[in-house]
Amino acid sequence: MSTSTRSPGRPRSSVDAEVFAATLRTVHELGYTRATVDRIAAAVGVAKTTIYRRWPTKGALITACLVDTFGPLPLEPGDTRDDVMAKAIRYGAAKIGEPGVAAAFAGVFTDAISDPDLREILSTQLQDPYKSVLQEALGESEQRVLFVIDVVIGTLLHRMGMTGRPMVEPDVKALIEMIQRQL
């Protein structure tokens, strides 16, 4: 009854990790719009059709890439509320500062604002896990946690969009302290 019932036929080659890496690299080098699926496929050394067999659209590919990049928060049992917030913000700042991540994020956002399906994917697959963990770790309401996520991620992305560079340490510290005061 397990899922060990493999479907027949040639199995998919396991290239997801390479595809994600190549996607971020290409988005970093060329920007979201010029990071074509063709180029990404070529960078991996697979055919474009192989990409489209796994992810139905470019937006879905980029979103999956972001979900893969943003792993679980590195929290520890003894963390205080302030520790949790500080670690979460520094983690987010570090991830968004990685090459290509901010551009990919902004690109998906642009599509998501006018695409309910993509927004659903983004909200469910990317935001909800952090929402749950933070609710648990902080003992705060869903509304307040969502507000904090808006502030943290929004601020970091806006800085990247306006300056093209990650937020500098003093501002990250200010962000942490502001949020800690808020909760």
Place this chain on the structure above:
Amino acid sequence: MSTSTRSPGRPRSSVDAEVFAATLRTVHELGYTRATVDRIAAAVGVAKTTIYRRWPTKGALITACLVDTFGPLPLEPGDTRDDVMAKAIRYGAAKIGEPGVAAAFAGVFTDAISDPDLREILSTQLQDPYKSVLQEALGESEQRVLFVIDVVIGTLLHRMGMTGRPMVEPDVKALIEMIQRQL
């Protein structure tokens, strides 16, 4: 020696306002990517070439449209620091909540992250005026004012991108209080 020396030839028809209105409307209805210059021109009843004669690229058009939409802050002489922040945030929230504005903003951002020229336009024409006014009104350093702008605009945009809806009043109020506490 004034600028009254009109250049010869047929003068430009004054359709900027109509173009901006049609741009926001089209972006609102179709999203940033599907809001083609063709469609915008058709909505105004003007040829596509007329659009490109005024704005060199789609990104420049949208940015100009945003600059036009975000007018001056409605501040008054007697405003306290808290008044200034509250008014600025409510003003930003209202503007970003207007149909098409958030989608346009996010779209320009996406391009700007990997386009230094567009980033320069965005920073200079859209952000700098508010930066100056707020520095003056609040007596704060450039760094702190830029930080506040990142937080406010970033938060409001992230909420729009994730939910597709403007930030609700309780959260706007929380944002205002958080910023007031921060300064």
Place this chain on the structure above:
DNA sequence: GAGATTTCGCTACCAGAAGTATCGATACCG
């Protein structure tokens, strides 16, 4: 009014990108 100048709408065009269809080859299961 005549001429110069510039924008107008229109059409045609190009390069590039998303996504689809097809086909022979290939890898795995039983």
Place this chain on the structure above:
DNA sequence: CGGTATCGATACTTCTGGTAGCGAAATCTC
């Protein structure tokens, strides 16, 4: 070996950003 699903490769359609070239219209100067 037979069945099946994926593989790479190629070709294709549709759409979009942006450019080029045209005659017509509008305005200024003389």
